[in-house]
Amino acid sequence: MSQPLIIAAYSLIFLLSFSVCLFGFIISRRVILDRRKVHFDRVYREIEKDILEAVSRLDPAFTLGVAQKYIHHPAVLTQALLDFGDVIAGEGREQLKIIFSRAIRNRCLRGVASRWATKRLRSVRLFIIFFDPAESDFLFRLLDDKPIIKLAVINALARVPTPETTRYIFRAFEEDSGATVQAYFNIMFGLGNRIEASVRAFLKKPQSPAKLGLLVELVGAIPLRTLYEDITPLAAHPDKEIRIRVARALGKLLVPETADTLIALASDEAWEVKAQAVKSLGQMKNLKALDILEASLFSPSWYVRHNAGYGLADMGEEGLRRLKKVAAQEADRYARDMSVMVLNELIVTAEAA
């Protein structure tokens, strides 16, 4: 046999064996998974029944019995706890916590120490659901892990309302680089008013524009009304992004004292800032802003006209009167069309009445 023929024959044998093995693997995997699923569903139904009983009985001894009964089915039990953990609150949830601590917690602890990041992440996520404040020290150690684990840990910590937790989260925020900064927003948002003092302190420190912008946004999103004095000076910040965020935050805080700042921002050199400021002025429903909103309907920027139109609509009767006035004029058809659109939409949604 010639050399090419031998090579071709060996290639064929190799590829054929590989394909047959692969086919066998796919089929046997499916058979095993199907069987497992049947088993999983059966155990799940049993666990479901027992969990519901534990939740209604509120008897720790019975709950411990349930945990003990299913200790050898961690995957099914985990799934059941996740499903019920989302919907059961109060004392019932305490029963779920007992089952978690008794049957799964040790396994999770081993998972957290695993060398595989995905295993660590999964275990941290379970801790997030059934978090015990006593474990916060143990979780703090994971703050030096990979970013994805670190964020999961911070998420877990955000559920524990202690000053220490807030301090840890803000410390992590301060030390973190740009890539994951955005994720802190959601975590801090979850902490609500508890972070007011920390945010105030941070607003006074020199920050990168990304972090500063995020904090300003946070003030408006929670909202932290007492911090309005801390963010209004930032309306003169050289970075346009910061001014946009200040305008947005003020529109959410709705503090009457900030109306002048917003009116000033409505005349900003950047159209993005103007657009956000007129929107916020509408939300504020401050009659002082009527003239500037009406004038903004004639802005060359589409977004400013758009937000001014809806801003006037938000102002109530006097705003509607101004919209109708602009809709009736012919000098500027862009301003007219925008007013007509807003009025038309208000009629469709019956808000004009």
Place this chain on the structure above:
Amino acid sequence: MGEILRTGLNVLNVIILAYFFLINSFYFLFTVLSLFGLARHRNLTAYVNFKEIFRLPLIKPISIIAPAHNEEKTIVESVRSLLSLEYPVFEVIVVNDGSSDMTLDKLIKHFQLERSRRVFRKVVDHKPIKKIYASPAHPKLVVVDKVNGRKADALNAGLNVSRYPLFCAMDGDSILEKDALLKMVRPFLEEPEKTVAAGGIIRLSNGCRVANGQVQQVGLPRNALARFQVIEYFRAFLGGRIGMGMLKSMLIVSGAFGVFRKDVALACGGYRPDSIGEDMDLIIRMRRHLHEQKTPFEIRFVPDPICWTEAPEVLKSLSNQRNRWHRGLLETLMHNKVMLFNPRYGVTGLFAMPFYFLFEMLGPFIELLGYIIFAVSIALGFVNAPFAVLFFLVAVVLGVLLSLLSILLGEYSSERYPKRKDILILTLYSLLENFIYRQWLTFVRVVAFFDFYKGKEEWGAMEKKGFAQAG
């Protein structure tokens, strides 16, 4: 003379063998990478509750833009599916691109549409808009009725009318899973500054039971042509795009389902109104623009949000579709040829574009040349018969192996085909596709090449059965 011919044929044979080896090595590499990528994604998203995204304050609203041209059989079901999506804030913009059938009438009737005075900003060019409709019963729905252009033109109209910072481009005849947007938006939440586009998986709805705008039961199509396409889609999406995505070389986010940052798309001038392969064209121009601006960016492939679409079940429709796809590829690569092998465009210029140029664009020619030379070599006795047969078998088994790997990927993904018999059928079809079907597709793509150079601009309409009837 005979000796020269023999040497020439041998040289060509060696080149084609090297090409065959190289292309299959790449496909194998992508598939193996995809296996790792898919397993990693599954592990990372285990225990993630996507509904939590509802509570996130920084979530960006999405405008879904669905161009529709003569989609009367599927449009109501598709729009109903879009309106029932789970996402905090979104709008659905259906662009009726000059349909000559009852598409618009059906929309007006089923969704109680009324004429809207919506004002929009014309940032990108498109054919004139005749009317805009809104529905008091479905405030999220906007229907734009415009003069017929191409899909790209309709998407541009939708882009102008849209109001949100992210937009989802899709086909008017596709169905999104309820949580598809929640899954798709994840990269935009993780890296809001860097992520400019994300694509999901396209699966075939033929053979599935569709009701209330959702796929209720997954099933294999009964039609042979559709079954071949199931394997192709597995290879393309699960094998190819996950792998290409991991190498940061994804050049296509499918036109049937992709989410984009509107500001970046507008900065590139939106869609090119006359482009045939508008999905690939936009991604390449986005990459080009961002490389030129030296802005770091990410284009991500997310392996779990699924978009269901109907595959052609007759040869003519399939031939039209593939002809159009290949013309789109050629047009896009030619339009951006400055990027080819150009280090200024990083991995796009040095790997992704050359890959598409050598293996996707020239592939059909080289494959056809291979068949011809192989046949001539056998006829002239330059290659011995046992070797020819063995080599053909090697090629077939290699093709089956790659398909089996993609079937395995399908097993790892969500919404796999439920019956064990389905795996057997898919394996059988991955064997059968090597005979006639594959050669026919090669021929269709070669014809597309000539059509492109002849200036053919025809879109190539596809005959639809509608979701309920697809089998």
